[in-house]
Amino acid sequence: MAQKPSxxxxxxxxxxxxxxxxxxxxxxxxTVFQKxxxxxxxxxxxxxxxxxxxxxxEEGDRLIFKILNSGDFLRKATELEDSRKLTPQIAEKxxxxxxxVPFARFxxxxxxxxxxxxxxxxxxxxxxxxxxxxxxxxxxxxxDADVVGSDSLLFEAEFLCIYDEALSKxxxxxxxxxxxxxxxxxxxxxxxxxxxxxxxxxxxxxxLDKIGQEKVMAEMEARxxxxxxxxxxxxxxxxxxxxxxxxDFLEKAFANSPxxxxxxxxxxxxxxxxxAFPRFAGTVDFNLKLARGLNYxxxxxxxxxxxxxxIGSICGGGRYADLTGVFGRPGLSGVGISFGADRIYDVMExxxxxxxxxxxxxxxxxxxxxxxxxxxxxxxxxxxxxxxIGAEYYAExxxxxxxxxxxxxxxxxxxxxxxxxxAASGQYQLKNxxxxxxxxxxxxxxxxHLS
Amino acid sequence: MAQKPSxxxxxxxxxxxxxxxxxxxxxxxxTVFQKxxxxxxxxxxxxxxxxxxxxxxEEGDRLIFKILNSGDFLRKATELEDSRKLTPQIAEKxxxxxxxVPFARFxxxxxxxxxxxxxxxxxxxxxxxxxxxxxxxxxxxxxDADVVGSDSLLFEAEFLCIYDEALSKxxxxxxxxxxxxxxxxxxxxxxxxxxxxxxxxxxxxxxLDKIGQEKVMAEMEARxxxxxxxxxxxxxxxxxxxxxxxxDFLEKAFANSPxxxxxxxxxxxxxxxxxAFPRFAGTVDFNLKLARGLNYxxxxxxxxxxxxxxIGSICGGGRYADLTGVFGRPGLSGVGISFGADRIYDVMExxxxxxxxxxxxxxxxxxxxxxxxxxxxxxxxxxxxxxxIGAEYYAExxxxxxxxxxxxxxxxxxxxxxxxxxAASGQYQLKNxxxxxxxxxxxxxxxxHLS
Numbered sequence: 001m002a003q004k005p006s007x008x009x010x011x012x013x014x015x016x017x018x019x020x021x022x023x024x025x026x027x028x029x030x031t032v033f034q035k036x037x038x039x040x041x042x043x044x045x046x047x048x049x050x051x052x053x054x055x056x057x058e059e060g061d062r063l064i065f066k067i068l069n070s071g072d073f074l075r076k077a078t079e080l081e082d083s084r085k086l087t088p089q090i091a092e093k094x095x096x097x098x099x100x101v102p103f104a105r106f107x108x109x110x111x112x113x114x115x116x117x118x119x120x121x122x123x124x125x126x127x128x129x130x131x132x133x134x135x136x137x138x139x140x141x142x143x144d145a146d147v148v149g150s151d152s153l154l155f156e157a158e159f160l161c162i163y164d165e166a167l168s169k170x171x172x173x174x175x176x177x178x179x180x181x182x183x184x185x186x187x188x189x190x191x192x193x194x195x196x197x198x199x200x201x202x203x204x205x206x207x208l209d210k211i212g213q214e215k216v217m218a219e220m221e222a223r224x225x226x227x228x229x230x231x232x233x234x235x236x237x238x239x240x241x242x243x244x245x246x247x248d249f250l251e252k253a254f255a256n257s258p259x260x261x262x263x264x265x266x267x268x269x270x271x272x273x274x275x276a277f278p279r280f281a282g283t284v285d286f287n288l289k290l291a292r293g294l295n296y297x298x299x300x301x302x303x304x305x306x307x308x309x310x311i312g313s314i315c316g317g318g319r320y321a322d323l324t325g326v327f328g329r330p331g332l333s334g335v336g337i338s339f340g341a342d343r344i345y346d347v348m349e350x351x352x353x354x355x356x357x358x359x360x361x362x363x364x365x366x367x368x369x370x371x372x373x374x375x376x377x378x379x380x381x382x383x384x385x386x387x388x389i390g391a392e393y394y395a396e397x398x399x400x401x402x403x404x405x406x407x408x409x410x411x412x413x414x415x416x417x418x419x420x421x422x423a424a425s426g427q428y429q430l431k432n433x434x435x436x437x438x439x440x441x442x443x444x445x446x447x448x449h450l451s
Numbered sequence: 452m453a454q455k456p457s458x459x460x461x462x463x464x465x466x467x468x469x470x471x472x473x474x475x476x477x478x479x480x481x482t483v484f485q486k487x488x489x490x491x492x493x494x495x496x497x498x499x500x501x502x503x504x505x506x507x508x509e510e511g512d513r514l515i516f517k518i519l520n521s522g523d524f525l526r527k528a529t530e531l532e533d534s535r536k537l538t539p540q541i542a543e544k545x546x547x548x549x550x551x552v553p554f555a556r557f558x559x560x561x562x563x564x565x566x567x568x569x570x571x572x573x574x575x576x577x578x579x580x581x582x583x584x585x586x587x588x589x590x591x592x593x594x595d596a597d598v599v600g601s602d603s604l605l606f607e608a609e610f611l612c613i614y615d616e617a618l619s620k621x622x623x624x625x626x627x628x629x630x631x632x633x634x635x636x637x638x639x640x641x642x643x644x645x646x647x648x649x650x651x652x653x654x655x656x657x658x659l660d661k662i663g664q665e666k667v668m669a670e671m672e673a674r675x676x677x678x679x680x681x682x683x684x685x686x687x688x689x690x691x692x693x694x695x696x697x698x699d700f701l702e703k704a705f706a707n708s709p710x711x712x713x714x715x716x717x718x719x720x721x722x723x724x725x726x727a728f729p730r731f732a733g734t735v736d737f738n739l740k741l742a743r744g745l746n747y748x749x750x751x752x753x754x755x756x757x758x759x760x761x762i763g764s765i766c767g768g769g770r771y772a773d774l775t776g777v778f779g780r781p782g783l784s785g786v787g788i789s790f791g792a793d794r795i796y797d798v799m800e801x802x803x804x805x806x807x808x809x810x811x812x813x814x815x816x817x818x819x820x821x822x823x824x825x826x827x828x829x830x831x832x833x834x835x836x837x838x839x840i841g842a843e844y845y846a847e848x849x850x851x852x853x854x855x856x857x858x859x860x861x862x863x864x865x866x867x868x869x870x871x872x873x874a875a876s877g878q879y880q881l882k883n884x885x886x887x888x889x890x891x892x893x894x895x896x897x898x899x900h901l902s
Contacts, residue, residue, distance in 0.1 A: 044459065081525070
């Protein structure tokens with residue numbers, strides 16, 4: 001009996017038009033990554049569960065998709081009362097949750113084959129058992145570039161360019177690349193004598209955009225940060241001015257904060273190097289209020305926002321002092337960025353930036369006029385293809401209307417008409433499906449026209 | 452405490468060099484698919500388990516990777532004694548096992564948005580809980596192209612070209628595209644009055660290459676096929692001659708077999724159409740002994756073998772009368788082919804065909820001579836990148852030996868030396884790392900040289 005097919009919640013089929021648009025996004029980002037010396041790697045979709053567990057916090061552990069062991073998985077299971085305790089007994093593997101932890105594992109396992117500093121990019125699906133909702137999927141693609149094994153701030157400056165160039169190449173012309181430094185945030189904690197509350201301060205500031213100053217102040221109070229300290233932090237992070245003015249201001253404010261002073265030095269060097277790099281369509285904003293929730297960042301942090309589009313950040317990133325220590329290889333510092341391809345897709349759709357991406361790779365449909373002129377039609381088809389032009393021959397001698405309808409629906413921009421007259425003269429009718437116009441041309445001219 | 456990282460059995464990390472080689476394979480196949488009018492789609496890595504169950508036989512059901520339900524999956528479980536019965540209670544989703552069943556589901560669920568005949572290609576990972584062994588992995592990539600919604604044999608002929616062109620473009624120059632037709636195999640069963648034993652006959656013939664005629668005869672006997680019938684089948688399938696001669700021979704032999712006669716007619720039309728198409732490096736062999744194990748094929752069947760390399764078939768395919776009936780949309784015939792990218796990789800490696808694929812996309816490393824000439828170095832870097840040339844600047848002013856070593860190990864073919872003298876004169880030293888030679892050039896000439 002026939003079965004009604006369905007898709008798992010939070011997953012998607014991609015039709016040709018959408019796949020081609022997504023491919024355009026991936027290819028554009030990939031080309032920029034490569035130009036800056038990043039090389040592609042791939043890791044398996046499945047990791048050993050133990051590699052992933054404990055790396056994403058308690059909520060993360062819950063959201064990891066586990067893969068049931070094959071065969072008689074109950075044989076060694078003892079915890080048949082408790083789903084949580086049973087899980088590691090019946091599921092040894094799990095699906096990739098992000099690209100960072102697998103990358104750390106990759107670096108440690110392949111370290112003898114890698115050249116450091118190792119610059120890699122990785123464009124692969126990740127899986128999260130999140131509650132599906134608009135814009136949040138259970139399988140989505142991340143586009144990451146990271147360099148490990150170097151403390152040089154050259155990479156921080158280059159990542160500003162990579163964001164700028166890649167997003168500009170995608171057609172975005174109004175976006176802001178925010179940058180800050182966790183050492184400056186440490187400085188804030190230090191100057192108000194709340195270094196032990198550093199994480200709490202970051203978590204609170206991170207919410208500023210969403211909930212506003214008043215509620216953030218309240219949250220700081222709730223986390224036992226004295227009101228005077230909170231107020232002083234706000235005085236510092238709300239300072240307005242150019243990047244230069246902010247750095248001068250902070251330099252004075254951090255006179256007694258080693259961490260803050262180091263942060264200011266780093267930012268000066270990053271901006272100085274960045275000044276030697278080219279500009280594209282984006283704006284760089286030294287945003288003292290940028291905190292980022294993730295705990296493992298220790299230096300520069302980034303977030304990119306599309307202006308005038310209501311959506312969260314479309315890219316993120318930052319420096320981490322120790323990526324691979326958890327897998328037994330301490331002392332490797334790194335810095336990396338991530339493009340959120342799904343959100344970038346939504347932004348591009350809202351701004352109508354996909355206009356010029358064809359919905360098919362077929363450039364021309366050779367119309368089928370039956371056996372009499374079949375050989376001429378197939379010869380034309382071969383010539384088109386050998387010139388690298390995507391071409392199809394309609395599979396039956398159907399009515400013109402049906403054949404043109406096929407071309408129209410598929411978005412094929414041209415049809416080539418080779419009836420008895422055209423076959424005899426060698427002048428074929430090339431029809432522009434959008435304009436409705438057609439002209440008689442020989443094959444040489446047709447190939448030139450379509451190339 | 453640090454944890455020793457590991458990979459699940461049968462899965463692989465791909466380092467940059469291997470990823471670039473694999474990408475070359477995928478891109479080459481993709482380009483050919485597109486030229487013939489096939490459009491890309493993607494389906495999720497996860498499918499509902501019910502969509503996959505029962506589609507791949509009993510062994511297939513066992514080899515499907517199931518995904519454990521999230522949350523308290525034991526809540527509704529009752530079969531805590533029996534792994535097999537418990538599985539559907541605690542695992543609603545599973546990993547893609549091939550690309551064909553998800554494609555069938557895709558066609559049914561998206562039929563109103565598709566233009567028929569629908570020509571799609573799909574290059575994605577599939578997952579099988581097979582015992583890992585040399586050349587057999589638990590995650591591997593399939594490259595499939597299918598057309599559904601047309602009975603035209605044009606596609607059968609075109610697929611011969613697609614195999615031929617794609618494998619030739621990969622550099623293979625000695626391979627055989629075998630083609631046969633299940634209707635001809637039906638004809639063999641019909642003429643020996645064993646139509647009810649058709650599947651048994653196919654299964655037995657399919658093993659001929661591996662176990663030889665004697666054992667196949669024995670297997671036919673074991674399956675209750677009379678010795679005289681088996682002998683007659685061997686007389687027919689071992690007929691030697693050109694394709695034309697085989698067809699003439701079969702036409703007579705099938706005088707009383709409607710299925711066989713139809714098969715001969717189909718093959719005549721396929722060869723006739725194929726005669727109008729171009730030839731590349733492969734050979735087409737009309738192989739009457741080709742049977743293919745899969746039951747759902749009903750017309751032309753294909754298998755491609757790399758001659759002189761000991762490995763199974765590297766591609767397969769065929770026509771199926773009903774792809775989507777199981778999901779409630781009967782009457783859609785289709786034909787499709789599949790490239791086994793992993794085996795093709797192994798063949799190319801054995802034949803040393805990857806020679807010219809660079810191991811990095813970085814074309815040139817700008818050597819770091821310190822702050823004095825930093826601005827000139829970064830300006831050169833920018834000019835190279837804006838010309839689309841993959842370029843890196845070494846992140847520290849390290850010793851020359853270290854910087855050249857980095858370029859060497861990464862396989863970067865050129866280094867650009869801009870010391871104080873070069874910066875002053877504007878004539879930079881471009882060093883060819885392979886030949887060890889170097890020449891003084893201005894940036895314009897350098898860009899021209901590297902483009």
